[in-house]
Amino acid sequence: MKQIVKILDGATGTILQNSGIAIPEIPETLNMTQPDLIESIARDYAKAGSQIVYANTFGASPLKFQNSSYSYKECIQSGIVLARKGAPACKIALDIGPLGQLMEPMGSFTFEEAYDQFKEIVLAGKEADLIVIETMSDLYETKAALLAAKEHSDLPVFVTMSFEENERTFTSCTLESMAKTLEALGANAIGFNCSIGPKQMIKMVEKLSTLTSLPIIAKPNAGLPDPSSGTYTMSASEFYEHMESLVEAGASYIGGCCGTSPIFIEQIAKLKGQQIAREEVDSGGWVCSPLYAFCTKGIHPIGERLNPTGKKRFQQALLEEDLDYIVSIALEQKEAGADLLDVNVGHPGVDEVKMLPKLVKRLQSVIDLPLMLDSSNPNALEAGARVYNGICALNSVSAEKKKMQEVMPIAQKYGCSLVCLCLDEEGIPNSAKKRVELAHRIAQQASQYLLSKNDLWFDPLTLTVSSQPDQAIETLDALKELSKEGYSCVLGVSNISFGLPARQMITQAFLAQSLYAGLNLPIINVNVDRYMDTIVSSRLLLNEDLKAQKYIERFHALKAEPQKAMETLSL
Amino acid sequence: MKQIVKILDGATGTILQNSGIAIPEIPETLNMTQPDLIESIARDYAKAGSQIVYANTFGASPLKFQNSSYSYKECIQSGIVLARKGAPACKIALDIGPLGQLMEPMGSFTFEEAYDQFKEIVLAGKEADLIVIETMSDLYETKAALLAAKEHSDLPVFVTMSFEENERTFTSCTLESMAKTLEALGANAIGFNCSIGPKQMIKMVEKLSTLTSLPIIAKPNAGLPDPSSGTYTMSASEFYEHMESLVEAGASYIGGCCGTSPIFIEQIAKLKGQQIAREEVDSGGWVCSPLYAFCTKGIHPIGERLNPTGKKRFQQALLEEDLDYIVSIALEQKEAGADLLDVNVGHPGVDEVKMLPKLVKRLQSVIDLPLMLDSSNPNALEAGARVYNGICALNSVSAEKKKMQEVMPIAQKYGCSLVCLCLDEEGIPNSAKKRVELAHRIAQQASQYLLSKNDLWFDPLTLTVSSQPDQAIETLDALKELSKEGYSCVLGVSNISFGLPARQMITQAFLAQSLYAGLNLPIINVNVDRYMDTIVSSRLLLNEDLKAQKYIERFHALKAEPQKAMETLSL
Ligand SMILES: [Zn+2]
Ligand SMILES: [Zn+2]
Ligand SMILES: [Zn+2]
Known part of the structure; x- marks a missing residue:
């Protein structure tokens, strides 16, 4: 060039x-x-x-x-x-x-x-x-x-x-x-x-x-x-x-x-x-706050806990606009090792279009992690992305035509990375192959909005293994294929274990498998030690941890600190 | 037919x-x-x-x-x-x-x-x-x-x-x-x-x-x-x-x-x-004792602990022919959930050709799990396979010509499944592709001994990730390819973590990843709860646990039994 x-x-x-x-x-x-x-x-x-x-x-x-x-x-x-x-x-x-x-x-x-x-x-x-x-x-x-x-x-x-x-x-x-x-x-x-x-x-x-x-x-x-x-x-x-x-x-x-x-x-x-x-440099694929930017090509855990679903205390905080509580959850996730925080304020009685930018401003005032704005309301996504200081990610679009027309222009305008769910008007396909086909359909549409390959984070979707035992493999195989094609992959991992006892056990195994299959942006409860253990271990296994520095940093003192390992017991 | x-x-x-x-x-x-x-x-x-x-x-x-x-x-x-x-x-x-x-x-x-x-x-x-x-x-x-x-x-x-x-x-x-x-x-x-x-x-x-x-x-x-x-x-x-x-x-x-x-x-x-x-039935791919037979197509953990390497007490037991001690280790592994036991008696001062059949007889007299005989001495393998009551597995052959000529006839004669290491006279290739090529070379040679596809268990070999950080992926990718080709895969998993602190953490993550990649016969310390947790979880994730029966059986009481989880702490 x-x-x-x-x-x-x-x-x-x-x-x-x-x-x-x-x-x-x-x-x-x-x-x-x-x-x-x-x-x-x-x-x-x-x-x-x-x-x-x-x-x-x-x-x-x-x-x-x-x-x-x-x-x-x-x-x-x-x-x-x-x-x-x-x-x-x-x-x-x-x-x-x-x-x-x-x-x-x-x-x-x-x-x-x-x-x-x-x-x-x-x-x-x-x-x-x-x-x-x-x-x-x-x-x-x-x-x-x-x-x-x-x-x-x-x-x-x-x-x-x-x-x-x-x-x-x-x-x-x-x-x-x-x-x-x-x-x-x-x-x-x-x-x-x-x-x-x-x-x-x-x-x-x-x-x-x-x-x-x-x-x-x-x-x-x-x-x-x-x-x-x-x-x-x-x-x-x-x-x-x-x-x-x-x-x-x-x-x-x-x-x-x-x-x-x-x-x-x-x-x-x-x-x-x-x-x-000049060398041609890939565009897209970054999220950043003013202090902290990362390319999404490596493994980066995304904190899942800023979300009211099933969390009474969080719902109350949203309704009462008790943002201090929400900030405290955000800080805990940063402390635990999150690289990105998912932010969802969808709850009956909450005006997302007002609340999401308000919370974005509050969060970015105290925490330097990039944010991923999570809403089914495109207006809320736009309002949040507009006031975000840096590049945020948007969660999410899908292969549904209406969704793509509403959300892709927002991603284009604010330069956001975009979580793309592999589902369409017919729902979630039951094979890896069909989910990958939907990904291709989304990518084609996205190119019309000048969204680059790196801007698209595909989510092949986690189904509950207890009710659909043949679907975990399909999700893993879809990750394998999408990552082989060079895409970043995102996945809400925890849903795998819904309805089972000792949920963390199977979630942990699925997390490790997903990371090898190609998941680089796991959405997870980063405050569960065994999940971060798995992420830190997987980074080393997948040759993303030079000289095992991060691994040794996390684990060198483990033998001497039984109370550290104790935290992993709360199942 | x-x-x-x-x-x-x-x-x-x-x-x-x-x-x-x-x-x-x-x-x-x-x-x-x-x-x-x-x-x-x-x-x-x-x-x-x-x-x-x-x-x-x-x-x-x-x-x-x-x-x-x-x-x-x-x-x-x-x-x-x-x-x-x-x-x-x-x-x-x-x-x-x-x-x-x-x-x-x-x-x-x-x-x-x-x-x-x-x-x-x-x-x-x-x-x-x-x-x-x-x-x-x-x-x-x-x-x-x-x-x-x-x-x-x-x-x-x-x-x-x-x-x-x-x-x-x-x-x-x-x-x-x-x-x-x-x-x-x-x-x-x-x-x-x-x-x-x-x-x-x-x-x-x-x-x-x-x-x-x-x-x-x-x-x-x-x-x-x-x-x-x-x-x-x-x-x-x-x-x-x-x-x-x-x-x-x-x-x-x-x-x-x-x-x-x-x-x-x-x-x-x-x-x-x-x-x-008559329907054509696949031959090979089974190991059995008189009471217990399994097809190697599913996930079956192999107990690694009947092995003197690095174990003073075990070495002593071998030298003193204290088979009671060895039997007690075998029983512990059965209790913990092993489906197959690796048996290795290789130690200076031990005549493997005499000791291996002796131990085989002793083990099969008290334990109904099939055995995998593990020796670099073909005569010891033959002596053990001969007196084994059922079908045992042999560990191992490689792509080395001499090895193949010595070990394959034994597998043929006694109907043994055969662990095939993906290495040759040049050592372990550093890419998945080359390891798979060696597997093909072994399979071709094996067909001359009428060993079927199911008789061959390929081991793409675990290197130590701390010293060779790019090789874990190669092992995983080799598993993926070999399993896609329909082969059973075996792997000594623990070597991945040699030299690192908190070895169980990374071994556990690698185990989960290997199981998704295609490992179905992990050689592992089954007495470490977190490994068996991972195996039981992975069976469910890979659709090998109907109605999550085994998962629920293992974990339903976990919340009520903190001391159960405590065992996972000994790192
Ligand atoms: Zn000036
Ligand atoms: Zn009769
Ligand atoms: Zn008769």
Whole structure:
């Protein structure tokens, strides 16, 4: 895969500072008060070689302008007009920065409020050629901006976040979560700007290029600021040298942030038009919270306990909106080793469309595990997926036509992985072969919604072995076939033992067998030690536990701790 | 498959009684003292329609003749001559009955002593057209006779045993064990004689016809004797009616025993030449003791603990020939649910060729589970298989040429199932595919020894997952393929966890996975509850536990018995 190097612009603020004028509290008002200066900056960058020039709209939002004598709208519009006048041959970007508010859960600024701000900015900037969302450090705010851009504009959207040298943003978002979430939500190019210099960015661009096939943006500062003066001292030619390495590492949209000026752009413009080779990276197959992302190809237990079915206390908590109780169950599951939590609030008297997003917000405020939203109500799934901070999974669709039409667009829009039940209008087929056929039917339909193979997690369905003793093998054989075809497989394991004594015994055996057959996403009560014992053992058996590290970590002390093993007795 | 009804003769004793002569202590001396009478009996049966006439040799043995003025040899020889003179158009059978000694372990008469007697009888009767071994009730004595016949004659050998109405012989041998053992040892036709009437024999012949494809012999008494007089009162025409049903049930060699006479044979001769349809029955794939036989197609745990490797106490017991200790281990394994016991006596200072048969005799005298003889010494395997009362399994052969040439003839001769290790001179291949290829190589070689598909139990070999983490999957995948091809699979499971803490955890998971993959003969420490829990659970999951009976039997009381679960803690 080839990509062509394109040149972005450098800093605006740095030039304004150097120009000697007094910079107002809202720098975007300069679009009204100093239009010639603003136009000249664009002109200088165009002359220096920029192909894309960012309009002076970075901080313009309804919120910031509420006490200004200018409107955010006129400043955004004139910012774009001035940039285009100064750089008529360039693409002009509507530049969107952070809103300057602390988002929930750290602050009180809600996802919906952020979305509304970004929506107005996007609508005001519709004369631009593209939208850039930049200098973001909060994934949640970034999602609000990207969602607003996608929903109110057809322009390409570039997104860059500001990472520290520890490869986290200021709010601790990881590289994986950033890359996978932004790609899932439909960004057209992603990368980094500000915060660090080009040298510090190299390793991150290298990593990013293994996480996405999207064009990578690198718009670093002119090195790190001098600690005493706070000014940038890197020369344009040194900047160029590092930028050359960044291009080698995979960046194809390159420019500068704080401390850079047209002479820096003039230098890096030498790289313009260069072809770079990129590896194709599989899309889909990830779920993530800002702090924690995982590819679903390995074995990952999914906690089943956030579900009111048959649980009186949980039902009561839902009806009384006692979310503390639900959070405590979530934390127990994390503690026990869950990688993902299923969240189901379906119960008579509960409005799922309201409750699911509410609970999602609450859960993600205290727990960093990704979530799997579980509802038969597509509106509830959409409401939950919308406010989820990262990539969640949706549980579930099936081969029923109506289901597919309702749920697949939600998965497409929010980049969710999708649990696909191998059943249709006729019910659950009684053979592995027919369940696999339904899986193929679902996959075909899903491709129309641009859902990739990795986005689809097939569930060949567990029947109760005491009432249908010939069906456990069919489920196992379906797992075997689906996993052979490269799909992730999900299964609610516990149903196997319904109605039998000592349910954990047979559930444990079925779990081990399912994991070998190809189940990688078991939905299970992770708080039962014997199930996690089986998962940890199976990871080692299936060569997913390098040097038996996790196995030894779990079990090395077992002999010395009889009370540990005792927990496995509660049948 | 079609078989043709052939007519045997009726009783000799009954006619002698009716003739009014005094019957001597050894009736076979009549061949010397009353040759005309003996000849006339053969003539009468030939006239009545018999195609096979049994010579008057039933009780002739060196042992019985040791105080006689005649020799067993001359009596046997003249018995055959007289029968042939009386019935020149018939096949004449050397008739061999029980030796009248209580065999070990009930009595003190050894297998080897019995064998020697039968050998002399067979050698003396070599002018016959076939050998019939009849009225047997002890499987061990029958094996000695059949082995002697096979080793000292090329004549066809027919074997009938005397079953009671409860479908057991006097020594409790079952129908399955009788059928499978005699077929495995090379009998040419098998069935029943004496003890019961034709009516009582029908159900047994029906059952037998599902157990073997061999021609079935039915030679019942003339009904049950009158309890007061001890005489047989069934009429020849009633006898005929039942015999017609016996032929319908699958018998193709028909005749009469006590109470029958030429008029009975005249009646049943109407059935001569009739074609009967028989279902083809798979050969091989069974192991059995006299009381207990099982087809290896289902899941059957094999106890691993009769093995000195790494067990000081066991080593000591072997060196001191403290077989009581070894028997106690065997009994523990039976109690815990083993279906088969592996027996290995390989240890420095132990002469396996002597010790293995000695231990086999001891074990089979107290425990009714079939045995699997485990040795790298082919002579030890042969010595053990020879004295085993039933069908044992041999552990093991491999794809090594020398091994195959040494071990396969033993399996062929004694009808043993054969553990086949998927390794060759180069060692253990590192892929499932190559292990399966070795299995095919072994199977091809085995066919030259007339070993059937069912006789071969493939062992794709368990490597230690901590040192070879990619190999567990290869073993599992090899099981999957071999079982798909219809083979029984055997595996020493415990080796998977060597060198790890909490070995039982991972062994248990691997066991469950192996059972789904296709392992049906796990070699395991059956005394570890969690392994048997897994086996019982897996039987249900793999649809081998009708109505979850065995599962519920094992687990229904678990909640009420915490001390039961406690046993699982000893890791
Ligand atoms: Zn900056
Ligand atoms: Zn009789
Ligand atoms: Zn008789």
